Amino acid sequence: MQIIRDIAMLRRAVTALKQGGKSVALVPTMGALHDGHLSLVRMAKRVADHVVVSIFVNPTQFGPNEDFSAYPRDEARDAALLAQEGVGLLWAPDVAIMYPAGHSTHIEVAELGADYCGAARPGHFDGVATVVSKLFNQVHPDVAIFGEKDWQQLAIIRRMARDLDFALDILGAPIARDVDGLALSSRNAYLSSDQRAAAVAFPKALQAAAKAIAGGADVDDALARAKADIVAGGFDSVDYVALADAGSLERLDVFRAPARLLAAARIGKTRLIDNYPVD
Ligand code: PAF
Numbered sequence: 172m173q174i175i176r177d178i179a180m181l182r183r184a185v186t187a188l189k190q191g192g193k194s195v196a197l198v199p200t201m202g203a204l205h206d207g208h209l210s211l212v213r214m215a216k217r218v219a220d221h222v223v224v225s226i227f228v229n230p231t232q233f234g235p236n237e238d239f240s241a242y243p244r245d246e247a248r249d250a251a252l253l254a255q256e257g258v259g260l261l262w263a264p265d266v267a268i269m270y271p272a273g274h275s276t277h278i279e280v281a282e283l284g285a286d287y288c289g290a291a292r293p294g295h296f297d298g299v300a301t302v303v304s305k306l307f308n309q310v311h312p313d314v315a316i317f318g319e320k321d322w323q324q325l326a327i328i329r330r331m332a333r334d335l336d337f338a339l340d341i342l343g344a345p346i347a348r349d350v351d352g353l354a355l356s357s358r359n360a361y362l363s364s365d366q367r368a369a370a371v372a373f374p375k376a377l378q379a380a381a382k383a384i385a386g387g388a389d390v391d392d393a394l395a396r397a398k399a400d401i402v403a404g405g406f407d408s409v410d411y412v413a414l415a416d417a418g419s420l421e422r423l424d425v426f427r428a429p430a431r432l433l434a435a436a437r438i439g440k441t442r443l444i445d446n447y448p449v450d
Contacts, residue, residue: 172254174261178309181262185223185310188259193220197312198435199303203243203357204252207347211316212256214344223310224253225262227269231277238440243360262310269305277301278333280327285418287323288444291410299324300331307337314340318347320354322431322446326420346445348374353447361441365405372404373436374445376436380412381432381447388394390414390424401436410435410442414449 172385175181188195191231196219198211215222226249233239246263253261277297283289317325325343332341336369347355352374353367362370380397384390397408413422417429437443 172250172258174250174263175427176263176265176268178264178268180266181260181309184260188221189387193312195219195223195314196309197220197306197393198222198224199306199312199315199317200224200226200249201228201242201357202246202249203360204249205347205355205359206323207318207320207355207359209252209256210347211318211344212253212258214342215314215316216257216315218342219312219318221260221264222256222258223260223262223312224258225264225306225310227262227302227306228407229269229298229302230266231270231301232295234292234294237292238358238361262306264309269302278304278331278335280331280435283323283327283330286420286422287411287413287415288435289323291442296324296327300327301352303328304335304337306338307332310365313340313344316344317344319343320346320356320444320446322417322433323420324416352378356443358441362438366438366441369405369442370438371402372406373434373443374447376400376404377412377432377434377445377447381449384426384430384432384449391428397432397434401434406436406438408437410437412436 196215198215201279228242279297279298280300289296329341351371353370366417376397378392394412397412401409411436415430415431415433428450432447
């Protein structure tokens with residue numbers, strides 16, 4: 172597997188991969204890879220001839236009091252996992268390549284970025300949209316794959332790609348979960364063993380609420396019950412539990428399909444997100 176850190180070399184390598192009309196899939200990541208990421212890589216291998224994975228811990232999507240410096244980084248381990256999966260190219264730029272001195276352009280997907288995680292993490296989705304648009308321009312993939320765990324992020328990236336006429340397909344990959352139902356996340360590594368045991372309350376409460384709403388329960392009651400169950404299960408606070416239109420992310424007081432139950436909650440210093448379809 173080639174590890175490339177320079178844009179000119181990346182362009183040459185991608186041009187070589189595309190020779191003979193071959194397709195390229197991009198899997199953007201921030202590293203600290205787990206089975207969820209590897210499931211994106213496997214999907215990428217199914218839909219394209221070559222897979223490029225990027226690893227870049229993007230400073231512009233972290234707020235001033237967030238975990239940018241503590242975010243887990245182990246490129247050697249990640250590279251070994253990707254090589255085992257048969258990935259051909261790892262794009263691993265450093266911050267000075269991604270954001271050269273004087274970098275002053277950013278992308279805001281206004282309508283979809285303001286609520287939910289956008290409200291709790293001001294500027295986060297501008298950082299995501301900006302770096303993802305740069306990755307698209309750097310790699311020029313035919314298709315890019317993102318996890319459905321970050322449902323709002325996926326909706327924002329789809330809208331950005333449409334609004335800015337990026338010529339690629341965006342695919343969402345189903346959420347990978349641990350055996351007890353907790354969605355896989357690089358941030359699960361922050362949990363103590365007690366917190367990890369308690370964290371199962373989060374998917375359990377959301378799954379129950381999604382089922383209740385689909386079965387006709389009052390939406391406000393189901394959301395209130397889910398919040399109470401998450402806190403009773405050992406979480407310190409709930410940022411939001413909301414029913415949203417699956418595409419526009421508009422908040423729904425009354426269920427109509429296709430909808431998604433979106434949530435974020437904090438346990439100790441760790442903020443977890445998750446979502447379930449309601450249908
Ligand atoms: O989902 C992530 O890991 C990041 O937000 C992404 C898409 C790689 C952009 O930095």
